[in-house]
Amino acid sequence: EAQVTQNPRYLITVTGKKLTVTCSQNMNHEYMSWYRQDPGLGLRQIYYSMNVEVTDKGDVPEGYKVSRKEKRNFPLILESPSPNQTSLYFCASSLEGGSYEQYFGPGTRLTVT
Amino acid sequence: GDSVTQMEGPVTLSEEAFLTINCTYTATGYPSLFWYVQYPGEGLQLLLKATKADDKGSNKGFEATYRKETTSFHLEKGSVQVSDSAVYFCALTISNDYKLSFGAGTTVTVRA
Secondary structure, eight states: OOOEEEEOSEEEEOTTOOEEEEEEESSOOSEEEEEEEETTTEEEEEEEEEETTEEEEOSOOTTOEEOOSSTTBOOEEESSOOGGGOEEEEEEEESSSTTSOOEEOOOEEEEEO | OOEEEEOOOOEEEETTOOEEEOEEEEOSSOEEEEEEEEOTTSOEEEEEEEOSTTOEEEETTEEEEOBTTTTBOOEEESSOOGGGOEEEEEEEEETTOOOOEEOOOEEEEEEO
């Protein structure tokens, strides 16, 4: 089954404790992206990747890191999480960027206390 | 910068009612426009899209027409069902760009 998977689905952590949210896709897509969803703000793009070893900032990259060492994986790293990073996070992939449909993972709900 | 504005919710309707969700955009280039839907507890999925002016996207009884003159991409459905209860997002991307900009989302609840 073609899908985007994220782990963990739910995470509660404390300020400053480094964490990684994994994202994997099995569709051989070139493009992958991370978003955060907050009430009243819709989805905002954090980082995206056009291909292996090629990443770029979205609209809200501060406090986040990404890497794309393999085509199928695109982990999101929070090196020192803060409470304002409490949010619902989505990973997405598409064949390419631009007008191609993006396929979304099920989401990771992160709470930072 | 490029942005999308969609009508605020929540919207509550009865089954078989007509649904319209307004979406307008601001873009520096020639955008592709999308409607994504998020059912409770799930990720987003593409509902429909249009890539050039006057294109009409349609899927599952929903329609939206890309209106360049009014910079709009309003979503419509003639007769909603309870299963259409979801959050609807309008979004755009510029050709050859890799950034997707979303509106704030509109929550739609359909009552039996």
